Amino acid sequence: MNRTTIVWSTLSVALALSLAAPPAAAQGTASVTGRVVDSITAQPVAGARVTMLGSTAGALTDREGRYLLQGLAPGTVTLRAQRIGFAARDRQVTLTEGETATADFVLRAAATVLSDVVVTGYGSDTRANLSTSVSSVSAAEIQSTPLAGVDGAIQGRAAGVQVVQNAGNPGVGMTVRIRGSASISASNQPLYVIDGIPMLRDDFSQLGVGGQDLTAVTGINPDEIETVDILKDAAAAAIYGSRGSNGVVMITTKRGRVGTTRFTFNAYTGSQGVPTGNRWDLMNANEYITYMNEAASNDAYGPFYFGDPDTIGVGTDWQSAVFRSTPVTNVTVGITGGSDRVQYYVSGSRFLQNGVVIGSGYHREAGRVNVDLTASEKLRFRSSLSIAREQHDRIENDNSIAGVVTNAIANQPWMSLRRSDGSFTTTDDGLEYENPLAIASYDITQSRGLRALGSLEANYTLRPDVTLNGRFGMDILNLRDLRWYSPNVGGSYGESVGGESIIGNNTPTRYVVEGFADFHPRIGPTASLSVTGGASAEWNSSELDYLDGIGFAGDQFQYPGNAATVVAYDGDWTGHNLVSFFTRANATFRDRYLVTASLRADGSSRFGSNNRWGTFPAMSVGWKVTEEPFARSLARRGDLKLRGSYGVTGNQDLNDNFAPLSRFARANYADVAGFAQNSFGNPDLQWERTREYNVGFDLTIFGGRATIIGDWYKKITDNLLLNRPITSTSGLTSATENIGSSQNRGLELTLNAIPLQPSSPEGLRWSTDFNISWNRNEVTKLFQNEPFSVGLYSTSRVEVGQPLSAFYTLRFLGVDPATGDAIFDDINADGSIDAADRVFIGSPHPKFWGGLTNTLSWKNFDLRSFVQFTQGHMIFNAIGVFANDGGYYHDNKFRRLLDRWQNPGDVTNEPRASYDGTSGADLISSRHFEDGSYVRLQDVTLSYRLPPQWAAALRMADSRLYVSGRNLHTWTQYSGYSPDVNSNGSNSNTALSTEFYAYPLARTIMVGISGAF
């Protein structure tokens, strides 16, 4: 803390010195005064600069929008009023010696990044007044994205925010990391706050469907969203205290405005597919049999062990058998408008996305009613309510031997899809794994959600400078799971038990009650202060039940009610509550010195009685350099603000709500009810703590045509919530403690520019938005600093001094041209290759990532392209364990093994085929890791605005036709469907960037229309 104190003191001194700026020089006795107001709000524009062209004279407007230029020479002169965020206005005025002329200006707002309003949690501010680090994504950027959730829509849109899609299954959760990963056992996903209410985010399904999981974030239609603001540094997120460490995604939904009733609509439809070039390049039947025969004969099993390749042909392309070309459609209609007293936004939508893999899909029907009611001059009400229904048609996916995609990749190509009688082939016919098309056709895996999410807020103006706010919010979700393992899938577990049916119900609920007051005292013409303070209480609970039965009289009975035998069941309740007090003060001095300080105290039922409460302070300062008199000459062209912040946030997102208690839980013996101890309590348990420093700048140049926002941060997280192993001889194997630390530091740059600005609205306009982020992650302390391995085949390692879950395995050096055997780095030079020879070979975290959006507008056309990139991360391609194993397993093989070693002297990187694994090809090593860097042309949209006369004829306004392509091309060295992969799903902290039969990403081409009438 000492160092922090010094930083603040230094900044304070700098502020104090700059207050003593010299006045402007005088030339004559004429004066001019006036007022600058906003054209829309008619409110005064403070801080506008009024200058006399051709001279150095100039002044800033005060809080009332007034300016005064004195000591001017008489004559007719041109005055210019300008302010970042507004278009400059010129006026001619005649000055007379000894008199004061009047010249008022009405400025029209010109949208710039700095004039955007940013939601900060319990309040909002313009970006120009912000001294913390917040990224924003606008509605235009996220609407019409053919993805279920807003998490995917913000991928590549905001600096410092890394989104990994994980897989292409419709509607599944994505990994969102704001400024890196910090935690090992608690969640690293951000907090989502929608219209002030923290939203349920987790996967509440009770079905294990392989690697990918659901997320409650999909319950919101992205078309209902006005803006997304992402609180990144601790000073911004600290207002959410014990839940701020992973950053906060503030979602603001659309609201009605005063005006006549408008009907709005946006509809698109598209076709999705998996382009042939994006698929796994696997062997055909002839190549496979040849390879396997060679593997067998190399290990002395004799020739033609797997049959004669020449009679076998090319066989079955299993991938084509399960992929399809299939539609995605979305229709959102809205009614919006309002009077002075009531404004409303009502919308309804249907989003339907079939999956490119047969059997999968997602659809959502959602409605929203947002109403603003001015009950009296002093009392306003705001209600926001969304109701949604979701249906996930999931298929068994990655990380499962019964997965549709898994078995399409793994099954042998010489096998047929169907028997001669048209029925599906099965493992009885020799398939290594269940027929994927049979699974996709007969099995059901459905999760259906009903969601009510909303809030009611009252604002009461007690005095002109004091507002009281009360808010009630709720998020109620009911998720019903249904699973049916059909007996028709030959060779499946479902067949062996006569069908299996599972139903599950989970009802998580959250209720929030908050009260807070805003105080805006008037403290001077160029200074302002606003203080917010209040309290919040939150109740969370979740009730679930589950029933799993087997043995059915036929394929038509798909609910457990018809099961002969119950094989599993559950019924449980859990909950956790949070009570908070918070306050924040924003102060501005001389319109150029910004100070914000906040403090939140959180009490959580999740923590031990000894450490139930935590406090989370934060402070940030900003200095608008170009508002300084000495920088006046620069101010006309641009604007520079320097920012610095420090804050403390927490993370309490443990799966276990009762970790402080030692508990006994169900442990039945056959039909005798029993229990046994399942946890060691820890009454000292508390939150993870993150301290974060942030230094940044907002620079606007070229008169507002380009804005650059840069940030550097360092995040130190300690007291990690860790399920640390304990000696099993105690009877239990782990205990949750606060042990360990990690660090993230990084750089972020955002550039928004308008390189071409036409003089007429018809002309060619080019705008470009670019962001790039670097983050470096390091584990700095662990339990006894003891490293541990996690993930598939234990290749991800958590070790001090390394990035979280860096890849750790044998290093493959090449193939011995004499023997064809794989050569590995014998690190300890003991002559044998074993676990002791493992080394760090790469990181699952990218070195840098970002996005680039370009928009060209000409006449009625807009062309927008979005490129997203991620560089420098490695992918563990675990499919290679079976498909690049030398022939140890019967799975189909990568086609690149055609280049394998075959004869002494062959120089290649693919080892000799070996059925017994004697060539070392089956050892897990750096051979199975690939560079995951990629650049993706994510989105290209061409739209055409209907000319006003056409629109008028159709009684429409603002109507737009568009054609759009998504996931158009990816430049990458990676051999799989998508380098944006993790088969461990979005809830995995420590097993990252792993490919194990992930679902492919679709390429989508769509057409749409939007408009209003």
Add this chain to the structure above:
Amino acid sequence: MKFKTLLPALLVVLAAGCDSILDVRPINEVDEGTAITTAAGARAALAGLYDGLQSTGYYGGTFTFFGDLSAEDVEHTGTFTTYRQADLNALTADNTTIEGFWDALYRAVGRANIILARVPTVPGLAAAERDQMLAEARFARALTFHNLVKLWGEQAPVGMGVPIPLVPPTDIPTASQITRSTTGQVYTQILADLAAAESLMTLSGGGSTTHRATIGAVRAVRARVFLYQANYAAAEAEAEAVAAMGYTLAQNYAHLFTQDGQATPEDIFVLEFIPVDFQLLGFFYRAKGVPGGRREIGPTATLLRQYDPAYAGTPASYNPVDLRGQHNIAFTDTIAPFFVYGSKWPTGIGAEDVHVIRFAEVLLIKSEAEARQGKLAEADTGVNLVRARAGLPPVNSIALGQAAAIDSILQQRRLELVFEGDRWPDLVRTGKAAAYLAAFVPPLPPRAAFQVLYPIPLNELDVAPGLVQNTGY
């Protein structure tokens, strides 16, 4: 407006209500302090102990799988690389299945220790019921210590055994200071637990109760323990005592492995499984292509040739006389492509009861103990009962001579108890494991002699630094 007063009121309510809001207790779980304070709680804890024995890391899975995989009759045919290590006798200390195995056994010990610590002071328990509970806990602990020491412990009594925690841990730092007792100390504790169990036990043996520990189970396990200690006279005496309780062989071998847990007079102690308990045995042994499972592990050609020496790699060539060979082995198809798989467990549902000890084993213990003491005439009795049930002709141990007689009894043990996790501990006990490992010569991957013992899991060594790893790992 009312709102003016509402907000401060809300704040006050919040502040006052904090403590009660923040006190959230679980409903489906019970606090450790109150769990075992009533008779019902004590009974629930006892059921929890048997649940511990049922674990898929213990009798419900790994204990059986690894005991088979490490030896010659079973091989890895699935996808789990940790299983493959066991099959190749190339275990590493970071093998996660070994870790789960070790954890499951000590979890059962921990549950027994909690019962032994808490149940004596629980009010409202009749003395007889209380003593029976304590006896069952002692029995389960002895059984588990023996299963640990036979796989992880050096054989010499002065050699490194396994840790033997006897009380619930007071705190983690204290628990972390545990060390390995010598093998002799472990056996002393096992016998002490069995003796205490016998004296406290009120349930007699003889087959009326088989799903819980009885005096019959205590004495049968003690016979096995004596056999492992090479205390053959004692083993014989215990086995005879068990035989005197009225157990007899099931008429049909297949009756022992039925889905509905059909009782047989051979049962001494079985773990009862219903579908919700789900043991993995059938699911992992049975083949993918027929009702059952994932064939994670399967029988070797070596095993098939034990049942039918004429087996030549095809279903048609497998025609065992041995009824056990008919029951235990199946093929997915009669023509290629086919898989051979273990069919001892009739389904993949996981509801078959698992035999912890049954009378056939007791007979074989008795015969072996007798043969090793040179009582060759007596030795024939037990083994020939087992052979007869399998449809095999009797042997004459005297005609065979002592060494061959012992081998023929061990061979019956192998064929009788296959897929029950007995083969590898048997090879270790009889000193044949080292020879088995040495028999692998190129081009087969070499297997190191130290692999006779399983490694202590790496994670365990990290958190209990007083534990010493077995040599070689």
